[in-house]
Amino acid sequence: MDNRRLFLAAALSMALVIAWSFLFPPKPMDQQGAPRPEAGVESPAPAPPVAPSPAPVPDAEAPVPGSPSGAQAPIQAKAAPPISAGREQTVVIRVEGVRAVFTNRGAQLLSMEVLGANGKEMVDLVRRRRQGPYPYGLTTASRQPHPLDQALFAASPSPDGRSVTFRYRGPEGEAEKTFGFDENRLLDVRVRVAGQSGWGLVVGPGIRNLKAEELNSQFVKPGVVFKKDEVSILAPQSTDEARSVSGDGLQWIGIEDTYFLAAMIPQSGLDRAVVEPFLIEGAGAKEGVRFIPLPPEDQMSKEQEDLPRDLRVILKAAGDTLALRSYWGSKEYEKLAALPYGLEETVQLGYFSFLVRPLLAGLHWIYEHIVPNYGWAIVVMTVLIRVLLLPLTHTSMKSMKKMQELNPKMQAIRAKYATKLRDKQNKPNVEMQRKMNEEMMGLYKEHGVNPAGGCLPILLQMPILFAFYNLLSTAVELRGAPWLLWIRDLSAADPYYVLPLVMGATQFLQVKLSPQTGDPMQRRMFMIMPLAFTFLFLGFPSGLVLYWLTNNILTIVQQGVYNRLQTRSA
DSSP states (O other), X not given: OHHHHHHHHHHHHHHHHHHHHHHXXXXXXXXXXXXXXXXXXXXXXXXXXXXXXXXXXXXXXXEOTTSXXXXXXXXXXXXXXXXXXXXXXXXXXXXXXXXXXXXXXXXXXXXXXXXXXXXXXXXXXXXXXXXXXXXXXXXXXXXXXXXXXGSBOEEEEOTTSSEEEEEEEETTEEEEEEEEEXXXXXXXXXXXETTOOSOEEEEOSSSSOOOHHHHTOTTTOOEEEEESSSEEEEOGGGOOSOEEXXXXXXXXXXEEOSSEEEEEEEEEXXXXXXXXXXXXXXXXXXXXXXXXXXXXXXXXXXXXXXXXXXXXXXXXXXXXXXXXXXXXXXXXXXXXXXXXXXXXXXXXXXXXXHHHHHHHHHHHHHHHHTOSOHHHHHHHHHHHHHHHTHHHHHHXXXXXXXXXXXXXXXXXXXXXXXXXXXXXXXXXXXXXXXXXXXXXHHHHHHTTOOTTTTXXXXXXXXXXXHHHHHHHHHOGGGTTOOOSTTOOOTTSOOTTOHHHHHHHHHHHHHHHHSOOOSOHHHHHHHHHHHHHHHHHHTTSOHHHHHHHHHHHHHHXXXXXXXXXXXXXXX
């Protein structure tokens, strides 16, 4: 009897469970176990699996509400809805002085226009190309163009026009890219490629639309710069194969030339950076260039050997998300130093940087407060330097004048020992040479002359010359800055060579007016120097030639004044 009652209770319970499941079915579950929303309610789409695979089979079924333990219902999976755009379009985001143009095809950067240091022209830092990928395009684990680069992303610009988010989900995969300018006009970049690893983000190759002669110029200096413990520079001509830079401790890495920089500052998710060399075909062409991966040296054709080279950077992600902060702009020292990343170290000021910085600051001050022309600012700066060095040059000219007066006696001493400086075997007579030098030094001491006094100002001028060379060949402020007439760019060489030829003539006149000291051989060497300087300065920036020309003119004027005073006193 008790068994029959127990059996009847179990049958009634089972019937109740079956009836309940038909009348009130449970809500289906997705692959992650979250209940599906009711119709008309949006919810974020779950991430797809790492690799395409058949629909997953659950290990256990979900329990049916109200059923005894062990009763289960099957899980029903639903694919996430696709996201894409119907056509290719561009999106522009901007802040003051910066304008970025993106395409929704691959969510890549087509153009990055920044205001030049002169505050007048906009310079596009993205090199035109005949094929992608463009900056912020993707590569596969083998560094090949990623299928997502051809996908049409759906774009969602912000209302203020400072940022945009691109999203895609479809046959090529799933990705999201967000770009936005912060208060310092730095571009924040966040890229997520769902369910994939080993992908990379492209920067470059190169920066700006340079002509072939500019790419090969010693003054433009394209390359890659990065900082870990110290700053390292990779030049295209010395990089023959891909080079990997670990992301551990990498503070920043960028594409650069002398005047502009595109620096990537990792925020999270960076595994390593890979630097790759490319040949540039069609440099300077309006339709853009074609990038050719650098072949091995033994497989390179003669035509390829003559092509200019440049580098690109691929930022390899450690997982599915990579976040960066990037600087696109000119390499103005003060501007970069105001940022907390040490990017001012990309401005290569050389060994005399301790002189270059005050010279640059002084040049800025003269430009802003005295004369708004960098050419005339260089002239004023040269005059000020000469005024500061006037006590030394005065002492030097007095010393050279005394040496000129002593020159006949010096020549007499040389003539006295001329036949004694070598022995019968024509070997140098060290003892006679010592006596001749002692007699000459005694003559100098007797008349209070320092034989090195005339060289001291020249020795002091050389560091200033090298500092000016580094300043005028690296300061972006002088790029495109005119002086007068045909000198339209102080950072470039004089196209007609007029300035270096005039500089050479003043150098020759300076030597002729200087007191003639030393033996005839030394004087002939001094006469050759103007010719050597002229050839040396033919390809130098006009600003540097202008500095040396102004310095020569001031020396000639000073020497003329001294000669006139000497004539009157005589």
